[in-house]
Amino acid sequence: MPIDEGVIKFDASQFVETAALDDASISEINPIRCTLYEKKLIGEYRDLNIGYGNISQRMRQPSQFSGVLSNVKPNPLQAQFIISGTQTGYLDTLTGRHYTCVASVDLQGNTLQCQGPIMASSESLTHGAIYLCNDTINAVIHIHNKTIWQGMLKDKLKHTPSHIPYGTFEMAQAVQLVVAKQSYGSLAMAGHEDGVMFYGESLQTAFSLCMDMFERYTAS
Numbered sequence: 001m002p003i004d005e006g007v008i009k010f011d012a013s014q015f016v017e018t019a020a021l022d023d024a025s026i027s028e029i030n031p032i033r034c035t036l037y038e039k040k041l042i043g044e045y046r047d048l049n050i051g052y053g054n055i056s057q058r059m060r061q062p063s064q065f066s067g068v069l070s071n072v073k074p075n076p077l078q079a080q081f082i083i084s085g086t087q088t089g090y091l092d093t094l095t096g097r098h099y100t101c102v103a104s105v106d107l108q109g110n111t112l113q114c115q116g117p118i119m120a121s122s123e124s125l126t127h128g129a130i131y132l133c134n135d136t137i138n139a140v141i142h143i144h145n146k147t148i149w150q151g152m153l154k155d156k157l158k159h160t161p162s163h164i165p166y167g168t169f170e171m172a173q174a175v176q177l178v179v180a181k182q183s184y185g186s187l188a189m190a191g192h193e194d195g196v197m198f199y200g201e202s203l204q205t206a207f208s209l210c211m212d213m214f215e216r217y218t219a220s
């Protein structure tokens with residue numbers, strides 16, 4: 001089974017490499033990422049050496065524009081977020097060295113501006129697309145879980161079409177169609193095996209939606 005995962009498909013040439021992010025920038029996101037890792041919703045396909053799953057938080061608080069990110073200009077019209085770095089899924093504990101900042105995204109141009117100690121996750125464009133739908137969305141979680149993914153598709157819950165692969169402009173467009181103007185929700189990516197997205201006004205909301213699906217499909 002080919003797994004289409006982890007390969008960066010956007011233009012990453014505008015990456016500005018810095019030292020680690022401040023602890024203040026990741027104080028909310030890191031504990032939730034840790035729990036998702038413990039539940040194997042973020043992790044690694046060991047046999048393939050490919051990490052999966054990622055998490056992001058919109059930059060709203062002044063404390064997030066600190067340290068190596070203090071030169072990032074807040075732009076409420078853009079999708080600006082802190083996201084786990086590419087190929088970090090295998091790590092049980094992340095630090096400021098494993099998160100990075102996406103300062104802007106251009107969905108149509110398939111480019112994003114990234115600044116931090118590590119390149120942004122390969123699914124950053126999809127995160128950006130969700131933030132651009134509604135400015136009350138402040139967190140996005142992308143997990144992999146076969147049981148949840150299959151269950152959501154079987155139950156015809158919200159999903160993107162099966163012919164659309166992850167990390168592309170087509171996926172960004174498809175996700176925006178599903179999210180529309182909602183401030184929170186979940187969707188399965190039929191064309192991205194095991195892939196599910198959750199988003200909400202806060203990290204806690206997105207995480208709760210994720211745990212609801214986890215209990216619904218994996219508890220029995």
Ligand SMILES: [Zn+2]
Nearest residue numbers: 005052053195
């Ligand atoms: Zn994925």
